[in-house]
Amino acid sequence: xxxxxxxxxxxxGGVDSSLAARLLVEQGYDVMGVTMKLWGYIDTGGRxxxxxxxxxxxxxxxxxxxxxxxxxxxxxxxxxxxxKQIVIENFVSEYKVGRTPNPCIICNTEIKWHALLNKLxxxxxxxxxxxxxxxxxxxEASGRWVIKRGKDLHKDQSYALWGIRQADLExxxxxxxxxxxxxxxxxxxxxxxxxxxxxxxxxxxxVPDNDYRRFLNEQYPEIVRAAPSGDFVDSEGKVIGQHLxxxxxxxxxxxxxxxxTGERVxxxxxxxERNIIHIGNRADADATSFxxxxxxxxxxxxxxxxxxxxxxxxxxxxxxxxTITRISEDELRVVFEKPENAITPGQSAVFFQDxxxxxxxxxxxx
Amino acid sequence: MxxxxxxxxxxxxxxxxxxxxxxxLAHWLDRPTANPSSIHxxxxxxxxxxDLARQNIAEGLACKPSEILFTSGGTExxxxxxxxxxxxxxxxxxxxxxxxxxHRSVLESFQQLEQDGFRVSYLHTDAQGQIDLxxxxxxxxxxxxxxxxxWVNNETGLIHPVSEIARIAGEQGVKFHCDGVQALGHIPxxxxxxGVDSLALSGHKIxxxxxxxxxxxxxxxxxxxxxxxxxxxxxxxxxxxxTLGAKSFAWASEIILEKYAESQQHYESLIxxxxxRLRSIPGIQINRGxxxxxxxxxxxxxxxxxxxxxxxxxxxxxxxxxxxxxCSSGSQAPSHVLTAMGLEDTLAxxxxxxxxxxxxxxxxxxxFCDELGMIIYSIQRDPDGIQI
Numbered sequence: 001x002x003x004x005x006x007x008x009x010x011x012x013g014g015v016d017s018s019l020a021a022r023l024l025v026e027q028g029y030d031v032m033g034v035t036m037k038l039w040g041y042i043d044t045g046g047r048x049x050x051x052x053x054x055x056x057x058x059x060x061x062x063x064x065x066x067x068x069x070x071x072x073x074x075x076x077x078x079x080x081x082x083x084k085q086i087v088i089e090n091f092v093s094e095y096k097v098g099r100t101p102n103p104c105i106i107c108n109t110e111i112k113w114h115a116l117l118n119k120l121x122x123x124x125x126x127x128x129x130x131x132x133x134x135x136x137x138x139x140e141a142s143g144r145w146v147i148k149r150g151k152d153l154h155k156d157q158s159y160a161l162w163g164i165r166q167a168d169l170e171x172x173x174x175x176x177x178x179x180x181x182x183x184x185x186x187x188x189x190x191x192x193x194x195x196x197x198x199x200x201x202x203x204x205x206x207v208p209d210n211d212y213r214r215f216l217n218e219q220y221p222e223i224v225r226a227a228p229s230g231d232f233v234d235s236e237g238k239v240i241g242q243h244l245x246x247x248x249x250x251x252x253x254x255x256x257x258x259x260x261t262g263e264r265v266x267x268x269x270x271x272x273e274r275n276i277i278h279i280g281n282r283a284d285a286d287a288t289s290f291x292x293x294x295x296x297x298x299x300x301x302x303x304x305x306x307x308x309x310x311x312x313x314x315x316x317x318x319x320x321x322x323t324i325t326r327i328s329e330d331e332l333r334v335v336f337e338k339p340e341n342a343i344t345p346g347q348s349a350v351f352f353q354d355x356x357x358x359x360x361x362x363x364x365x366x
Numbered sequence: 367m368x369x370x371x372x373x374x375x376x377x378x379x380x381x382x383x384x385x386x387x388x389x390x391l392a393h394w395l396d397r398p399t400a401n402p403s404s405i406h407x408x409x410x411x412x413x414x415x416x417d418l419a420r421q422n423i424a425e426g427l428a429c430k431p432s433e434i435l436f437t438s439g440g441t442e443x444x445x446x447x448x449x450x451x452x453x454x455x456x457x458x459x460x461x462x463x464x465x466x467x468x469h470r471s472v473l474e475s476f477q478q479l480e481q482d483g484f485r486v487s488y489l490h491t492d493a494q495g496q497i498d499l500x501x502x503x504x505x506x507x508x509x510x511x512x513x514x515x516x517w518v519n520n521e522t523g524l525i526h527p528v529s530e531i532a533r534i535a536g537e538q539g540v541k542f543h544c545d546g547v548q549a550l551g552h553i554p555x556x557x558x559x560x561g562v563d564s565l566a567l568s569g570h571k572i573x574x575x576x577x578x579x580x581x582x583x584x585x586x587x588x589x590x591x592x593x594x595x596x597x598x599x600x601x602x603x604x605x606x607x608x609t610l611g612a613k614s615f616a617w618a619s620e621i622i623l624e625k626y627a628e629s630q631q632h633y634e635s636l637i638x639x640x641x642x643r644l645r646s647i648p649g650i651q652i653n654r655g656x657x658x659x660x661x662x663x664x665x666x667x668x669x670x671x672x673x674x675x676x677x678x679x680x681x682x683x684x685x686x687x688x689x690x691x692x693c694s695s696g697s698q699a700p701s702h703v704l705t706a707m708g709l710e711d712t713l714a715x716x717x718x719x720x721x722x723x724x725x726x727x728x729x730x731x732x733x734f735c736d737e738l739g740m741i742i743y744s745i746q747r748d749p750d751g752i753q754i
Contacts, residue, residue, distance in 0.1 A: 032678075075678050078698060122675035122745040123682070 004030040005126040007173060010112055011035050011066070011074070013059025016131030018066040018195040019188045020175040024129055025070050027175075032125070033067040033074040035060050036116065038083040038107070039206045062195050069193070077119065079111055086110045088206065092220050095212070096227070098246040098270035099346025102160075102315075103204055109163030109296075117168050127173050134158040135177030136169065137356065142299040145169045147357040152180035159312055162350045162360030163296050213248055223247070230275035232259060235268075235284055243277050246270050251366075252285060252342030266342070269366070286339035292349045292361030293331050299358045310352040311336065313343050313363065319352050331364065373730050373737075376686045377571075378520055378548060378663050378721030384573030384618050394610055401606050403598065412609045419609075419616035426619045427565075428558040429582060435599045436612050439579035440547040440568030441471035444514075446603065447543045447564040447581055448475035450589035451512050452484060455541070459509025463540075465489040465497055466706035467524075468516055472545055473702075476514070489515075494655040495524045495707045499534065506538045513542045517549035517565075521703040521719050522653055523663030525553065532561035541587065547571055551622040551629070552660045563587050569615045572622050573724075578611030629724055633661040636722050636731060640664060643735035647742050653704065653717070662722045665704070670746050673698055673715030679741040680718075685734055688719040 007029040011017040024031045037060070060076055067074035087107045094101035117128055133150030134157050144166060150156040164172070176184060188196035203210045217224050227245030234240050241259045243249060249257075253267045259279065268285040269278040290313075297304065305326055310319035311334055321337045334349055343366045350360040374382075383391075400408035402416045417431070424431040437443045452462050464476050466488050476486045487505045489497045497515065506513075513535050515526050528544055535542035543564045549555060551572045557565065564587065569578035583589060583602075593604040622629070644650055644666055653665040668676065677689060677698065689698055700714035709717070720734075 073678075073681060075674070075681075077674050119672065119675060122672055123678055124744075 004028060006030045006032070006124060007127045007129050008032050008034050008116075008120055008123070008125050009129045009131075009175075010116065011063035012131070012201075013056075013062035013195065014131070014198045014201065015188050015193070015195045016133075016176060016184060018063065018131075018193055019184050019191075020129055020131040021066060021072070022070060022187075022191060022193070023175040024173070025072060029127075031070070031072045032123075033063055033072060034116070035063045035074070035076050036079045036083075036111065037076055038111065039080055039088070062198070065194060077116070079115060082115045083107065083111055092216065092223060094346045095216060095247040096223055098249075098272040100250045100344045101346045102348055103206075105160050105163055105348050108160055109165075113164050113168045113172070117171060127171050128168075129173035129175055131176055132157045132161065132174055133176055133179075133181070134161055134174050136172055136174055139299045139303075139356065139358070142303060144299045145172075146298045148177070149352075149355045149357075150174075150176070151178050152182075155181045158357050159315055159348070159350050162298075162348060162357050164298075165296070166298060169298065216247060228275060230277070232257070232277050232279050234261075234265075235278070235280045240279060246272060246275065246277065249277055251344040270345075282341065285342045287343050287366050288337075288339045289333060289335045290343045290349070290366040291327065291331050291333050291364045293364045295330075295332065295359060295361035297359045301359070304351055304353070304359055305332070307353075309358070312350045312352065313340060314347050319350070324351065332361065371684065373685045373734050375720045375722065375726065375730070375734060376688050377723035377726070378719065379688055380570045380576060381573050381723050382725055383575065384621055384724075386621055387573060387614055387617055390617055391610070391614065394613070399606075399609070402609055403596070403606070412607075416607055416609050416612055419612040422616040423580060423612075423619055426555075426623050427582060428556045430585060432600075433557075433582055433585055435581040435583055435603055436607055436615075437566075437579040437581055437603055438577055438608070439570070440469075440545065440566050441579075442603075443566035443568070443579045443581040444469065444471040444543075444545050445475050446592055447566060447583070447589070448472060448512070448514055449478065449592050450602070451541050451543060451564065451587070452479050453482075454588045454590040455511040456484075459511045460484045461487070461507055461510040462512040462514070463487045463489065463502070463505055463510060464514045465491055467491055467495045467519055467522075467703045468514065469520055469545055469547070470702075472514055472516065485509075491706060493708050494653075494657045495519055495522055495703065496657050497526065499527065499530055502531065503534050503538075506534070506540055510538070510540050513540055514545070515542075516545035516547075518546075518552060518660045518663070519703065520548045520663070521701055522665045522707075523548075523659040523661070525549075525658040525660060528562065529560050535563075536561050548660065548663065550619070551626075552633070552662055554626070557582060557584075564589075569611060569618060572615075573618045574611065574614035578608050578615050580615060625724075630661070632724065633722055636726055636728065637661045637664055639728060640720065640722075640731050640735070643731065644738075647735075647739050649742065649746055651713070653707070653709075664720045665717060666720070667704070667709065667713045667717040668742055668746070669713065669716075670748060671716040671742060672745060672747075673700075673712070673717070675745050676716055676718075676741065679745065680738070683737045683741065685737060687734075688721070689715070689717060 007024055009021040011033045021033055064074045087103050090106050091101050091103045133152055133155040135148040137148045139146045147158045147161050149158045207215045227247050229242050229244050231239045232241040232243050249267055251267055265279050266285055268280045305324050311322040312319035322334050325333050327333050345363050347363050348360055349363050351358050400412040402413035420431040420434045423434050462484055480486050517528050518525055532542050541563045544562045546565045547568045550567050563584045565582040567580040570576040589602055591602045596604040649669040651667045700711040704714035
């Protein structure tokens with residue numbers, strides 16, 4: 001018997017990963033579907049009947065049914081302990097210090113790739129596949145794997161994958177990289193898949209109502225209680241109001257500040273040390289330079305540092321030209337050619353060359 | 367057994383159809399599902415069949431036909447008995463007793479009672495899952511109305527001392543419900559000599575299709591029904607009776623009884639062989655002590671093994687065993703029975719419930735042990751995560 005590569009497809013129960021599973025089967029791989037149980041509604045206080053997305057019983061059943069239709073096995077793996085310890089703890093501690101985390105990125109790096117791949121070793125699996133809109137290509141000069149933007153630039157998810165370790169990326173497949181979302185929906189409908197019309201999920205999975213303040217209030221009341229209120233100050237340093245504790249706010253935020261200034265004002269900066277939030281107009285939040293740490297390099301860093309790169313600073317930001325220089329052992333400075341608005345500590349800065357993710361890091365200060 | 371075939375060692379979940387039932391069932395499949403309560407001739411015929419099934423089952427259990435109620439299965443029988451017995455006596459008292467190693471259908475019935483204001487005592491168990499009869503006697507108070515303890519544990523095979531429990535309960539005037547689902551076919555259930563007040567049984571553990579169960583309810587025991595509409599089963603279990611299911615149950619229990627001595631020998635020799643083979647696997651802990659056990663269930667755990675990986679690898683090798691408590695999402699929670707016995711979560715998660723059936727062969731046990739040994743060898747890690 002011809003030995004086929006064994007592939008695990010990580011399935012959320014949505015159309016993307018379900019179609020990815022189908023494509024892998026059609027390509028002749030020996031495929032097995034896996035859904036990770038990352039959290040429970042009981043743990044996160046969401047409303048089971050509303051806003052349900054990934055990890056609900058319905059989603060697991062959808063993934064199971066799609067696998068049954070393909071004649072491949074499906075397993076549910078409980079990764080909730082790892083998820084809580086790594087992703088949720090990070091989410092909470094970042095807000096605690098006034099930063100704005102991106103938990104999906106930590107989850108990709110540490111759970112979907114690293115922890116899952118570790119488990120797959122025990123299962124004798126060759127590759128991990130996901131339904132991300134991204135491509136894996138060889139970087140000619142270094143011979144390393146990098147992540148190329150998905151062909152569908154509206155759906156491209158390469159930004160969220162910068163943290164994947166080289167060894168993990170080597171064992172990764174992205175079956176949807178060359179497809180558009182429209183293609184995926186079309187192929188799924190053609191194959192009469194039950195997930196063909198599942199809605200897009202945009203929110204953080206463990207905060208299904210998008211209200212992270214509610215989540216923190218309910219799940220970590222001790223942190224909320226310990227966060228003292230403090231001053232909102234304007235660009236001249238004048239106190240113009242009181243904030244309710246820095247975890248409630250995000251750089252660039254305009255709504256829900258409770259300030260009657262008569263003009264549109266934004267949060268420009270959260271000063272955790274002094275418990276002060278700086279308010280100003282939109283242009284006050286422009287900056288050309290910031291620092292990053294916790295970097296991951298998909299190619300050797302000497303190809304990146306002091307070389308031209310495009311840097312993307314949030315999920316829906318158009319990457320802009322910049323240069324990166326090293327400041328210290330674990331900190332780098334990114335300098336844009338032109339100012340960018342609302343660069344937010346805690347978010348990821350992702351480094352691109354020729355539309356390929358070559359590295360990234362977490363924004364530490366602006 | 368041919369290579370590449372499924373090895374089914376999950377008979378405590380559900381058995382194969384008894385081969386003798388196939389022809390008997392086929393004969394009835396062309397008839398309409400007539401309602402035994404209907405006045406037409408097919409309805410009357412169904413009622414007569416149902417009565418006959420009730421009589422046959424009662425004979426096998428040494429009880430009266432009127433003491434047999436048909437349900438949809440063991441879970442419903444447990445639900446009905448526990449809620450029904452506790453509620454019908456709630457004027458007298460609201461204290462009930464069970465233990466943590468019971469089946470979910472029992473434990474969750476008690477949780478329901480707790481929500482309704484009942485006080486539940488959970489007896490302690492030792493590392494084998496045995497209860498202490500002195501503790502049982504001491505926990506009975508003036509307002510105690512019900513004790514529920516199972517006959518054979520569905521995850522470990524441990525046998526509770528049912529006669530003694532019944533004696534203690536009887537002396538104190540407390541009703542005793544027993545979940546006998548795993549006992550049927552493995553222990554002689556002579557209800558004229560064993561003083562249980564009610565007993566839950568399930569058909570698909572003895573070779574019928576799933577969907578039929580029995581609740582034995584001793585004459586004179588009052589029960590409050592939990593389903594409404596139709597007044598069937600002595601007004602205790604509403605809904606059109608499953609006549610063919612009841613017949614299947616009667617046929618199967620008759621066959622099981624006829625083959626009892628022979629099947630006990632079969633199970634006994636297989637489980638001995640299984641234990642000998644398992645003992646040579648490194649890092650194994652067989653969860654079977656000096657107490658009495660049924661010989662169709664064996665539970666074992668593996669040190670330094672990821673439980674999820676173990677089950678997936680076994681499934682990939684076409685082996686069907688259980689970890690005792692797969693939840694509806696299909697993800698594995700550590701078995702509540704094993705954790706109640708004091709096993710740590712990680713060890714409880716890397717545990718197998720192997721259960722044998724009448725069709726199980728020595729060759730299957732050998733093949734299973736060979737595969738299991740290879741899988742354990744390839745996934746066992748030392749405490750630092752390094753492959754051993």
